Amino acid sequence: MPTVMLVAGTRPNFMKIKPVLDALEKRAAHVVLVHAGQHYDHAMSEVFFADLGLRAPDRHLGTGSGTVVQQTARIMTAFEPVLADIAPDAVVVVGDVTATLACALVTAHSGITLAHVEAGLRSRDWDMPEEINRVVVDRVSDLLFAPSPDAVDNLHGEGYHPHQIRLVGNVMVDTLLANLSRARESNVLARNGLKAGEFGLVTLHRPSNVDDPVALGTLMTALGEVARLLPLVMTVHPRTAKRLDASGIPTGLQLLPPAGYLDFLSLQAEARMVLTDSGGVQEETTVLGVPCLTLRESTERPITIAQGTNTLVGRDPQRIIGAATRILHTPPPRRCPALWDGRAAERIADILLDHLAAPVRNRPTDLPASGLDGTGHPANRAVARQRR
Template sequence: MKITIIAGARPNFMKIAPIIDAIKKKKSEGFDINYRLVHTGQHYDKNLSDTFFEELNIPFPDLNLEVKSGSQAEQTAAIMIGFEKELEQNPCDLVMVVGDVTSTMACTIVAKKAGIKVAHVEAGIRSGDMNMPEEINRIVTDSLTDYFFTTSTYANNNLVQLGVLESNIFFVGNVMIDTLRKHENRLKQPNIWNNLKLKEKQYLVMTLHRPSNVDEEYQLKSLIAQIVILGKDFPIVFPVHPRTKKLLQGLDLNFENLHYIEPLGYLEFNFLVKNAFGVLTDSGGITEETTVMNVPCITLRNSTERPETCEIGTNILVGNNPVKIEAAFKNLLSGNWKSSKIPELWDGKAAERIINHLVEIYRL
């Protein structure tokens, strides 16, 4: 059984790492299973790509398509052209895509047109917000996928409602949490810890990159200003995504307690999250990690494709609504944050379940 695994952007790397480990384990047990790793190059900042291969002990890819930046259409086209050539030169039995980035959708389309089956890890999640490029990627990918590996019963239900056969849906848990569980004892204090004189549970972490938050100058300025004022008693550490960095240039957003830093690697960033008093983010993946690490998370979005992080996790949605943001800060600062639990099957064994299912499928 030959599997071609696709990675394209930061969240993908944390998801493929445990899958590769599970494949190697199965192969060591005598099963005929091999993989080829294709990196599309959708993220090309070292701290958003190469660092993750080094830190998570992922073998460097067999091929890097190096598509780099561009519009959605330009990236999609470049990935499809490059991946079509890859499949012609290196045929496989299955293409495995993870998450919901442009690479996920583009490689799924190419694989299906080449007559190759597709497995989608993190299938079935939906935000209901068609303004999110990721939502379109999810819909297209799941409309073509053959084997659906899900993180929650919410995702299962979404797929059933779309008419997917339940026999093709496999509730396996969350591979992101596999990676977190494996490396939580290796989390590494970043240099800025001492530089900023940070102390455990006495600072906030913020990330922003969604177009709804960062694309409009006034919106971005007012959002950051409110957060800085509400969090005035805390240092706020802001690793700046390359997309956001461009938009911040020229804006007068200098505050004494706001600290802009370069993007961090996986081990350093999650060290900051684990030890933070709270996190403010518009990232879906970070809400999963904060839930497992029991860190209060204020999510600057109006919808989420991960409702379990809100219903039983540490996450609360506020969008960019000033009233909701202030209310969330009030609960955070008063120590009245909601209690939380870890979602079902977020136990560090999702990748093993995925590979076990695939071995059984290809035995039939």
């Protein structure tokens, strides 16, 4: 069987990689798990390994903190010798974080088959580092595993070959459904004096929201008004904790330390509503049937808007307060996209292993002139790859 390297570096990556790892190992593939080390503190890393039952990584790059450029360079430099040493048949990267970009670029230069889980998501907001990462990683990938029809449409519109694009569903949902019953057994509500359905959950971590004192202050004002209608609790991301004291914490907003996966899933499932700037939380609340207000002007998960479970409210206090008021009076209906059924990773494993078993693995060279340089796909590393 082939050797497949899976790369994860942050909390969302761990949740996405776990079902893929399980599905590949179930099919007897040799799986090498690499922890890129982008989230390196216990609350954002190791606790999720324990909660998810994710085995220890085979390699840990330990790259640590820094600017986006510094982290990218460190991860690339650390990942290159690991990739050369193991020489896998394929590398699978997930999501849109710095580690995803860095390891994808190294893999692309190596000529090894690269697969991107969560391909095709687009916010079209180029001020978000994640949007740059998504577009670049897709451009250098061989297999594009899309979570939803809108992602497939984006990839077709950008000129990718149909053979590269596979609609597989959402691996985050695989993990959620596999762990929901355990999460409901958590005592996180009792530990924090909360009652199911009687609080709203807040998460903030996007640089555009927490690094700008004016933006953060505006959001705190809006949250203070919402807290008059419904008590709020906020799990404090390390990025946000450093800045909240300066902006002021409104009455009615209770701060909680970073939560492990099971505790956070329990908080989401039992909340009356969720206010967030997280893409993953938009998806999880859709599956859980919990109304979500997204504190951004754009989203790479428009399917959650189409389902009616999520509303973009930006940072305008009046929009936020108005939307929260409407939800409290008339909650939206619960709907879930097709293929968000807990079996996305199984589809990914089958497609990837079939691809690697093919005697010739084609990479199309006849794509439309829609590449980053205007001359076509910039990542045509080879017309065909012979079986390794």
